[in-house]
Amino acid sequence: MNILAIGDVVGSIGCKFLRAHLPQLKKVKGVDLVIANGENSADGNGITPTSARFLFDSGVDVITAGNHTFRRKESYELFDSCETLLRPANFPSLAPGRGFCVVDMGRIQVGVLNLMGVVYMESMDSPFDVADRILAEGVPKITLVDMHAEATGEKRSLAYYLDGRVSAVFGTHTHVQTADEGILDNGTGYISDLGMTGPKRSVLGVKPELVIQKMRTKMPVRFDLADGACQMGCVLFTIDEKTGKTTAIERLLIE
Template identity: 40%
Template sequence: MKILFIGDIYGDPGINYLIEMLPQLRKTYQPNIIIANGENAANGRGMTKAIYKKLMSAGISLFTMGNHTWRNPELETFIDEAKIIRPINDGSKKGSGYTIIQYNDKKVLVVNALGTAFMNVEYEQPYKKVKSLLESETFDYSLLDFHAEATSEKIAMAHYLDGKVDMMVGTHTHVQTNDERMLPNGTLYISDVGMTGPLNGVIGVDKDVIIDRFINQINRPNVVANGPRQLNAVLFTLSPKRKIEKIHLEENA
């Protein structure tokens, strides 16, 4: 069993680059299931039905979300019928925080949760909630997308769930970390998968907007950056031997 997890798809550059590169990724890695974080797909803010349909027909099996899940209110109208999970601890009554993907005779539990550090919103504590879900459901493999800002919170969660969850990815910070590994009790882990979108923005946003915000205290709305694009992902191999591999693709300027 191989599962490809694609890092946060940011705006049209992320959507289009992913669609262009998926055939090559499929051929090279031969994943059985492809999961992607889609919370920034609609110009950095949530997900629309049109984008969802476009990416599903490109071969994505399931989307996870994050702190921007509900930024595009259209999602409320179709999440309950869609292959999209939202964070289990975001307090929403719409959608679900987890799902089970059936692949041949195997059940893969996928859960999405939000971290609490530096998120500017009070979310319900995710730790015990995710652990009790893992202890109560029946599955062959399990994956957690922990959408969080702090590497310390992600690493703490990973050790807390080590041996209880098979795969854990961090998302949200949009920069791929160099710490992919198997933890002592067998959980495959990376602190952040990285993003899929503009290469030369500031985590997806036009760099001048963010530079102005930091240097000149000028607050303009976020705009998706143009130019060359990048794709970041991880491949989990669960059998016969467990491993996690980082994937990074980028275009030349």
């Protein structure tokens, strides 16, 4: 089974780039399931019902999120009603939505777990403990984890902790694709960050001059999204349906 994981989709420009390239990529690579991080898919951060629907209609099967999950109040109801729109599972239980879903593909089921790191980020329940709890409740043989986190060490630690218990762990949030893709000792595929789907000439999707202004002056600055040529950072995991282990991993940067 081939599962494609796509890095943080930034704004409408990133959504449109994904729609323009995903169908062909799915065809060429024989993709069975697509997971994309959509927490920045609305212009100005967050996710809206409109941006979520755009991603689903473009061929994404499961949308994961992160620290910007609840920036837009208009999405709260959608998180409750849409089973394949996830927020990190280590959010408090009173938060809308869910952090784990199961996609029924007929011949096989695929689990997707969304977690968020706590190093250099908002205080949350331990992603290690939450992962243990959800895995103990029972998950499909093929289960993938989006670890939305700042620190590479936290992402890699979680991957080694879950090695052999999940099919793959991929990182999101930093918007910069890493070159450490591989398969861990017990068959779990891993990469520290998928990268970003959005404008290449940018700082994490934002116009560089605005980020420079913010860093130099420490004054409030409106972060407008950049435009121009885009890229889509993603990873293709090939997973054995019988064992649930990753047998191949391919890092892709679509331009």
